Each structure stands twice: as C-alpha cells, then as structure tokens.
Amino acid sequence: xxxxxxxxxxxxxxxxxxxxxxxxxxxxxxxxxxxxxxxxxxxxxxxxxxxxxxxxxxxxxxxxxxxxxxxxxxxxxxxxxxxxxxxxxxxxxxxxxxxxxxxxxxxxxxxxxxxx
Amino acid sequence: xxxxxxxxxxxxxxxxxxxxxxxxxxxxxxxxxxxxxxxxxxxxxxxxxxxxxxxxxxxxxxxxxxxxxxxxxxxxxxxxxxxxxxxxxxxxxxxxxxxxxxxxxxxxxxxxxxx
Numbered sequence: 001x002x003x004x005x006x007x008x009x010x011x012x013x014x015x016x017x018x019x020x021x022x023x024x025x026x027x028x029x030x031x032x033x034x035x036x037x038x039x040x041x042x043x044x045x046x047x048x049x050x051x052x053x054x055x056x057x058x059x060x061x062x063x064x065x066x067x068x069x070x071x072x073x074x075x076x077x078x079x080x081x082x083x084x085x086x087x088x089x090x091x092x093x094x095x096x097x098x099x100x101x102x103x104x105x106x107x108x109x110x111x112x113x114x115x116x
Numbered sequence: 117x118x119x120x121x122x123x124x125x126x127x128x129x130x131x132x133x134x135x136x137x138x139x140x141x142x143x144x145x146x147x148x149x150x151x152x153x154x155x156x157x158x159x160x161x162x163x164x165x166x167x168x169x170x171x172x173x174x175x176x177x178x179x180x181x182x183x184x185x186x187x188x189x190x191x192x193x194x195x196x197x198x199x200x201x202x203x204x205x206x207x208x209x210x211x212x213x214x215x216x217x218x219x220x221x222x223x224x225x226x227x228x229x230x231x
Binding site for chain 1: 149151157158159160161164166171172205207209218219220221222224225227
C-alpha cells in the first residue's frame with residue numbers, strides 16, 4: 001500500500017491565484033511528521049513546511065500553509081498568490097518511527113505550472 | 117553555513133562498471149541519507165545513517181550497492197556492477213535531529229547515466 005499518495009501528476013494555476021496540492025498518507029505510528037519539498041528544474045530539493053502529528057494548528061510559512069486533516073489523513077499544501085517562480089515539482093513526505101529511529105517516505109510528486 | 121556537498125555532479129558509465137559517489141553533510145548533522153530519484157518519481161530512501169551507524173537500509177540492493185560513513189561525517193555510496201536501471205539522480209541529505217521535524221537539507225545530487 002502507498003504510504004504517501006499525491007493524486008495530481010500536474011496542476012495549472014494562474015499567476016497571483018491560490019492553489020492546493022493534495023497529499024494523503026497512511027501510517028499506524030501515532031507520532032509522525034509531514035513535510036513538503038519543492039524541486040525546481042535545477043534539481044535541488046528545497047524544504048517548504050513541516051507539520052507534526054500532534055500540532056494543534058496548521059503550519060504556515062509565508063505563502064505556504066499546510067491544511068492538516070488528521071482524521072482524513074490528508075496534508076494538503078496551499079500556495080497563496082502564486083508566482084512564476086513557483087513552477088516546479090512538489091513532493092509530500094512523511095516521517096515515521098522505525099525501531100529507534102525515523103524513516104522518511106516521499107510521494108510521487110505533483111508538477112505545478114504557473115501561468116502568466 | 118555551507119550546504120551538503122556531493123561529487124561528482126554527473127557520471128556516465130557502461131553497464132557492469134563500478135561507480136562511487138561522495139557526500140559531505142552539513143557540519144554537526146548526525147543523520148545522513150542517500151536517496152535514489154528515478155526520472156519522474158519521488159526520492160526513494162536507500163540508506164540512512166545516524167552518526168556512523170546504519171538506521172535503515174531496507175531498500176538498498178545489497179548485492180550491488182554499498183555505503184559507508186566513516187567517522188560519522190563523509191559518506192560514499194558505491195554501485196558495483198551497475199545496471200541500466202540504476203540510471204537516476206542520487207541525492208544525499210543530512211539533518212540535525214530535533215524534537216519534531218528534523219528538516220532534511222539536500223545536496224545538488226549526482227546524475228548517473230548507465231549505458
């Protein structure tokens with residue numbers, strides 16, 4: 001079974017509009033973390049935002065916010081006021097416990113295209 | 117603060133040859149990760165080190181892949197012998213474990229092409 005599911009292979013958004021990128025996850029670990037990373041065409045992975053499973057409030061970082069719905073096991077990324085530079089691949093990832101440590105699993109990604 | 121360094125950036129080899137990648141994590145980061153990212157897919161964890169001990173290598177094809185992290189700092193990932201399906205970007209990342217989210221910092225990656 002997929003641990004991290006990103007159902008949108010590609011998304012288009014008009015510049016200055018908001019966009020939501022979907023992510024659902026599956027874990028039996030009560031303590032876990034959810035991350036979003038951005039990967040531009042240059043290839044580097046850039047950390048955007050983190051949400052802990054026990055966090056009461058949704059995480060926000062500038063124009064990025066994470067819509068965390070624990071009961072639905074979803075952690076959607078919302079980008080407000082899209083910019084042309086937001087065009088990139090976006091990966092959702094989950095960190096869960098394994099033995100005495102942690103393991104991070106990435107989804108397949110969503111490619112975002114921002115139109116001028 | 118210097119980021120995660122990787123070398124080489126690009127490598128082209130023929131199948132059945134050997135190749136090695138090097139990674140220098142951010143100073144002070146105890147956890148080091150090697151990921152394989154095949155074109156069009158998300159990164160897949162190959163191996164995770166905590167200092168110089170292995171935390172997880174369940175997805176490392178141990179018949180051909182090996183990795184070590186001597187002295188808990190630099191790390192090398194080796195493929196011997198390479199197969200066509202090993203063509204991918206190999207990403208190294210490091211993190212400093214903190215309560216909650218230990219953000220991973222990624223290097224630029226090594227793009228491997230196996231012919």
